[in-house]
Amino acid sequence: MFSDADAAALYDLMYPWDVARYPSDAFHHDLVMAADAVLDVGCGTGSMLHHARERGHSGRLAGIDPNRAALERARRRTDIEWYEGTAADVSWDREFDLATMASNAFQCLVDDDELRASLAAIRTALRDGGRFSFETRHPQARAWEGWNPGNAADVVDASGRALRVWHEVESVVGDVVTFTETTAEPGGAVLRVDRTSLRFLDVPALNAFLAEAGFAVEGQYGDWFRGPVTDTSQVIVTIARRT
Known part of the structure; x- marks a missing residue:
């Protein structure tokens, strides 16, 4: 968890x-x-x-x-x-x-x-x-185009746990972008997925x-x-x- x-x-x-x-x-x-x-x-x-x-x-x-x-x-x-x-x-x-x-x-x-x-x-x-x-x-910079698993970040949290964090865009509707942030173990086991919309x-x-x-x-x-x-x-x- x-x-x-x-x-x-x-x-x-x-x-x-x-x-x-x-x-x-x-x-x-x-x-x-x-x-x-x-x-x-x-x-x-x-x-x-x-x-x-x-x-x-x-x-x-x-x-x-x-x-x-x-x-x-x-x-x-x-x-x-x-x-x-x-x-x-x-x-x-x-x-x-x-x-x-x-x-x-x-x-x-x-x-x-x-x-x-x-x-x-x-x-x-x-x-x-x-x-x-x-x-x-x-919006002209289209930052969401870089929110993909290829740009995952590898981090070590305060407890010494190795983690991988990445984003994936689900939809772009008008000026609203909806995407997920996935936190996982380096081997791929998913620990958490959060969904966010930004305007x-x-x-x-x-x-x-x-x-x-x-x-x-x-x-x-x-x-x-x-x-x-x-x-x-x-x-x-x-x-x-x-x-």
């Missing part, structure tokens, strides 16, 4: 938060450290907020995520607020200077109603002029949802160094301000 707790621990191993190594982590970290009160939507195992506190953030830090196992890892640090659920499940009112959705968590908002509800809740949680930062994979919005569609929700785009970038979005960009990095 490969439990939810095992999967959460493996995520931290495969995708460590490292501002020195990953420009994406550094981008979000700088924004978090400059804000007095931060809400991390889709916080996962809490690595971003853990790191901010370790680096001396003395203000309010709050994280919310529907994954209970991930939150159990996040809650190892007790000087941060942790909530189980989605942004639409809570009712903060003008309490935060910054809201974030790092690590492409924004793409998990798959249907229009879910996206609108989350954006409305995030806007309500922000103070007047507060900012919302997030990224999404640019790949282009810039016009993304900005239309933001405007409808009451956000103005303050900055939008095609890389983590604040370069423009171009016809070769693999990511859309957005900072939107509550209007």
Whole structure:
């Protein structure tokens, strides 16, 4: 068996938060450290907020995520607020200077109603002029074409267990990609299969949802160094301000 707790621990191993190594982590970290009160939507195992506190953030830090196992890892640090659920499940009112959705968590908002509800809740949680930062994979890069068993990753978890992890796309319907993540032993014995759907919005569609929700785009970038979005960009990095 490969439990939810095992999967959460493996995520931290495969995708460590490292501002020195990953420009994406550094981008979000700088924004978090400059804000007095931060809400991390889709916080996962809490690595971003853990790191901010370790680096001396003395203000309010709050994280919310529907994954209970991930939150159990996040809650190892007790000087941060942790909530189980989605942004639409809570009712903060003008309490935060910054809201974030790092690590492409924004793409998990798959249907229009879910996206609108989350954006409305995030806007309500922000103070007047507060900012919302997030990224999404640019659909023109077609990242899902690399999600196949040929790109499997071989890892050793914290207990010393050798594992192989790979992805397979099940369907591409409009702007929604559904795929599986398989965790197995190196010999092929499958331990766990998880299924996920992600939405790949282009810039016009993304900005239309933001405007409808009451956000103005303050900055939008095609890389983590604040370069423009171009016809070769693999990511859309957005900072939107509550209007």
